[in-house]
Amino acid sequence: MVLSQTTPWQRIAAELRAIAGADAVVSDESERLVYECDGLASYRQRPPLVVLPTTTEQVAAILKVCDRYRIPFVARGSGTGLSGGALPMADGLLIVTSRMNQILSIDLDNQQVVVQPGVINAWVTQAVSGAGFYYAPDPSSQIICSIGGNVAENSGGVHCLKYGVTTNHVLGLKVVLPQGDIVALGGPVADQPGYDLTGVFVGSEGTLGIATEITLKILKTPEAIAVLLADFTTITAAGETVSAIIRAGIIPAGMEIMDNISINAVEDVVATNCYPRDAGAILLVEVDGLAAEVPLLQEQIQRICYDNGSRTVAIATDIEERLKLWKGRKAAFAAAGRLSPNYFVQDGVIPRSQLSQILDQINILSETSGYRIANVFHAGDGNLHPLILYDETIPGSLEAVEHLGGEILKLCVQAGGSISGEHGIGSDKRCFMPDMFSAADLETMQALRAAFDPKHLANPDKIFPTPRTCGEAAHSSIIDLPGEVDIF
Amino acid sequence: MVLSQTTPWQRIAAELRAIAGADAVVSDESERLVYECDGLASYRQRPPLVVLPTTTEQVAAILKVCDRYRIPFVARGSGTGLSGGALPMADGLLIVTSRMNQILSIDLDNQQVVVQPGVINAWVTQAVSGAGFYYAPDPSSQIICSIGGNVAENSGGVHCLKYGVTTNHVLGLKVVLPQGDIVALGGPVADQPGYDLTGVFVGSEGTLGIATEITLKILKTPEAIAVLLADFTTITAAGETVSAIIRAGIIPAGMEIMDNISINAVEDVVATNCYPRDAGAILLVEVDGLAAEVPLLQEQIQRICYDNGSRTVAIATDIEERLKLWKGRKAAFAAAGRLSPNYFVQDGVIPRSQLSQILDQINILSETSGYRIANVFHAGDGNLHPLILYDETIPGSLEAVEHLGGEILKLCVQAGGSISGEHGIGSDKRCFMPDMFSAADLETMQALRAAFDPKHLANPDKIFPTPRTCGEAAHSSIIDLPGEVDIF
Known part of the structure; x- marks a missing residue:
């Protein structure tokens, strides 16, 4: 295909401007640099072109352009992911969903909210908390990460022990498939007939298309919450306490352990004065439920902690005291930077x-x-x-x-576990997939991927080490698209 | 392909005997008649040949035979399904999993059990109840239906309101794909990376392969259970009470409504003497949890029932009284047969x-x-x-x-709902799929199906109205396989 006197990317930029408006296309070099990595900053790649659509129809039209020229594309939300899932490609379009930031509807009777992918996680709870509801998945980046990114990575969080991760809270999706078709997966009622494509899409790390509308389940805000902080001389005792609590039939909202190094790191930095520096480990347990139920749960957990060797157990029920106990945990990663x-x-x-x-x-x-x-x-x-x-x-x-x-x-x-709990595979862990999955397992996943994306254009370098060797891109354009060189 | 002097099905029967043993193959006409329908008795088809394997390897070898001769196959568990999902085909092999009835492992520490597909639903709870655990999904056929069938249909039950349906309790699967490859989907820890193929397989009604090992999550048996029976003058008031209970932040284990016709039918048949014949509707609510928590919940629910116009609320906590309140509900379908x-x-x-x-x-x-x-x-x-x-x-x-x-x-x-809650689409509801899904949605599902089953041999006539018109088979054999005629 001959694209007149302009470079291919200039021609594509013109097509994208016609679709999404002039201000939706970022071609300036310095502006493109902003997008060169996500939260995994050790991998960097400047994208040749960035587009920021606002509607499902614009996304569909953009993917049809990609399909026509066989341009691979990477979708990006807020770019807070930790596995390089939104790492741009040298010869691919970066599609940023941050301007798709509208909460489209709120249905309190049926406990669901429909949002665009660029809506920030914490906004969902903000929008419904006045009516007594909240959105449960709470990655630590929740004040900045987007729901679209949460869907891509199947994000978890501190409170996902009881309530599950993102996939347990997504009822339905409007998705633009890689060839530009718009489909509806799932819907307002759970467990629909046909294949659970909603479940497949959540956690697919941008390799099956772009979600443009997401129907989320919201939960009733618990009447009461209590946080317990138990300290132990050994991390083993803390771990055994966790098992004992679960064995007792209690499912806390969250249970977190920090070891001695982490305790001292956070005390150096934020001085909670609650985390004993000589402890082998601390265990933080949060329980929630009805006002009459929580005190019973906290008593029972306190007893289990002491039975398993805890030296002291602090309990907080009002919000300020609870935040004080959580403060060190929330600062743990930042504090590690001081070590x-x-x-x-x-x-x-x-x-x-x-x-x-x-x-x-x-x-x-x-x-x-x-x-x-x-x-x-x-x-x-x-x-x-x-x-x-x-x-x-x-x-x-x-x-x-x-x-x-x-x-x-x-x-x-x-040990029978997994190479990722909540950060995804992205660019970072592709090489470990064969440690966890057999060749036949990976081929089955690839067959599914090809069913959604026959031309292999949707975030093609992510998740899988195959069909090419690790670290090598697995796509090709039908037009010659210069990458690293600045073509504007 | 010339198959010597024997008929094609005789030749295939011989191959299957070599794989699974002589007693695993049913070719006798009268014995095959047993399998001509499942719980949806209005659709009947005698299968030309039936095989009952006992191991994953036998299933894989059998599917390779089907693949080689392009013979479609239908898997069947106990045959209690209500949508004709296990309806045999005139020219297809019926694979019955009832001899794959072993509980392979029980891991109480990690709360999981691995079973073969022919294990009966109720056996799982029986196997772990002594240690204080149970398996939550409880279809009303639970004393006879198989876990393999539950996986195929994503079965629900009375107690799935709080705990979710089958898909929420399946951690992993060993699956034989339609071409005979054995793959592992999911595994012992939840939310694994890669696509959620476990979630896709659960509820796929036998169209993606045959599950031969199923890893189930088991739950801690609740300390206490209470059942409330509230009667209302109108069904509308009963319905509004359901919404009010959920709005209060309570998630009961189950909430069931029966209308006046049903109440009188069960009283005629089983005479519970608990269901007032003049009620517009009754509401049964079961709550479970810690011993200290359940009395609080039952009080709160009782109050909500009265606030919403309930005339009387009966409460049962010991097992005999609870079963008495449930008795009429459990007999409701049978009693309808008297009306x-x-x-x-x-x-x-x-x-x-x-x-x-x-x-x-x-x-x-x-x-x-x-x-x-x-x-x-x-x-x-x-x-x-x-x-x-x-x-x-x-x-x-x-x-x-x-x-x-x-x-x-x-x-x-x-109303924004679904054409099936828990019985599946099977043979029965294929024609309604286009009422619920757009052509693009159905094409996406079909693309996924083709990724698993490129030759379209796995239960090919079920779920989808396309690619052929409703009621017409969508497959063809490369050898001429006589159907209805008795070929043995």
């Missing part, structure tokens, strides 16, 4: 019963490698977040730390 | 807020058509089960009643 010049956050899952054993093995890996590892994690879900501390100015340290992170993931898989 | 020579059960879903409006519309349909309709339903989920009463000896009555059932489904779709 060493750099840190690497891993995200893996193990069956809850293996908690103590895996923590011991991580400890051994830390000692043999010489890198300190802080452990802060969603203990109730078995979702570990080891923070490996290092100094990137020491040559080879990043590589060593990435290797160590990989060894931890392999421990998780060996 | 008229025949009845037709419909299964549709509406958003809970539309309950009163739809019940009014069903009442109008009943009056204009002249057919009485009894309503017994999972009110908390908005899952209706209207029972249309008729006499099949009156010419044209079955057709009229099927038409009336279709009109009710269309009302459900118009």
